[in-house]
Amino acid sequence: QSVLTQPPSVSGAPGQRVTISCTGSSSNIGAHYNVHWYQQLPGTTPKLLIFDNTNRPSGVPDRFSGSKSDTSASLAITGLQAEDEADYYCQSYDLSLSGSVFGGGTKLTVL
Amino acid sequence: EGQLLESGGGLVQPGGSLRLSCAASGFTFSSFAMSWVRQAPGKGLEWVSSVSGSGGSTYYADSVKGRFTISRDNSKKTVYLQVQSLRAEDTAVYYCAKDRAFIAPYYGMDVWGQGTTVTVSS
Numbered sequence: 001q002s003v004l005t006q007p008p009s010v011s012g013a014p015g016q017r018v019t020i021s022c023t024g025s026s027s028n029i030g031a032h033y034n035v036h037w038y039q040q041l042p043g044t045t046p047k048l049l050i051f052d053n054t055n056r057p058s059g060v061p062d063r064f065s066g067s068k069s070d071t072s073a074s075l076a077i078t079g080l081q082a083e084d085e086a087d088y089y090c091q092s093y094d095l096s097l098s099g100s101v102f103g104g105g106t107k108l109t110v111l
Numbered sequence: 112e113g114q115l116l117e118s119g120g121g122l123v124q125p126g127g128s129l130r131l132s133c134a135a136s137g138f139t140f141s142s143f144a145m146s147w148v149r150q151a152p153g154k155g156l157e158w159v160s161s162v163s164g165s166g167g168s169t170y171y172a173d174s175v176k177g178r179f180t181i182s183r184d185n186s187k188k189t190v191y192l193q194v195q196s197l198r199a200e201d202t203a204v205y206y207c208a209k210d211r212a213f214i215a216p217y218y219g220m221d222v223w224g225q226g227t228t229v230t231v232s233s
Contacts, residue, residue: 002155036219038156045206045226046148046156051219089156093217099170100146100216105155 003028004090004103011109012080020075020106022090028101030071033093037066037075040087040105049088050075077108085110113138113222115207120227123197131192131227133207138222141165141185144215147192149203150226159205160192161215170216175201197231204228 005023012018022035029035037050048057050066053073065076073092077084090103119131133145146161160181161170169181180193190207205227208220 033217034219040156045223046208046220047223048219048221051211051221057221087155091156091158091219097173099172100158100161102148102156102158 002104003094003097003101004092006088006090006103006106008104009107009109011111012077013111014080014082016080017076017078018080018108019077020088020090020108022073022075022092022103024071024073024092026071027096028071028092028094029068029073031095033095035066035068035073036091037064038089038091040089041083042086046089080110082110084108113209115209115222115224117205117207117224117227120205120229122230122232124233125198125231127197127231128193128195129197129229131194131205131207131229133190133192133224135188135190135209138209140188142213144210144213145181145183145190146208146210146216146220147181147190148206148208148220149201149229150206151200151203154203157203158216161210162190163215164213168214194229197229199231202229202231 034052038046039049040046053068147159178196183190207224209222211218
């Protein structure tokens with residue numbers, strides 16, 4: 001069990017909006033450490049999607065957005081497309097563990 | 112943007128050792144921390160270790176502390192992960208990743224290698 005909790009799966013139809021939650025604690029997200037999100041398409045390496053809670057690297061569509069509040073963070077994907085079907089991971093730093101931590105990952109299925 | 116190329120993985124018996132290497136190109140290597148992240152078959156991502164841009168600070172997950180050692184040679188633009196006392200649960204694809212800042216592991220990883228596979232089995 002990861003210290004960052006994500007739903008195992010989410011789904012949505014093309015064009016819809018989905019959100020993926022990442023729930024932490026006062027030792028990580030609640031301690032004001034930044035949250036980052038990664039997308040891993042099937043059979044590929046992870047790709048940075050959102051950094052420092054809300055920022056998109058160049059080339060990432062603005063359909064992807066991140067937010068953070070208290071001890072949790074969320075990734076929102078609007079205008080869902082078939083190519084968004086992937087595994088998504090949140091990441092932060094944990095003070096108690098003195099290291100980085102990933103969420104368990106969420107599999108997004110586009111119906 | 113940069114590229115990373117890992118090598119050194121393979122099949123090793125329990126208790127054995129390997130040295131993983133990651134050669135970097137396309138960015139100022141010494142300006143950025145570097146990390147190793149692994150992914151067991153069918154599982155999620157697990158952060159393993161990070162090293163600061165200078166090599167002076169290192170960080171480890173509890174699961175590998177005392178068994179794995181991260182280091183870097185800025186003159187060769189290469190980061191290493193010495194893995195020892197290997198266990199079956201260390202079987203995974205090991206990814207090398209570039210951190211977004213000089214210090215780690217706070218700022219996310221923006222360049223990833225293709226990974227090298229470590230299989231621990233007798």
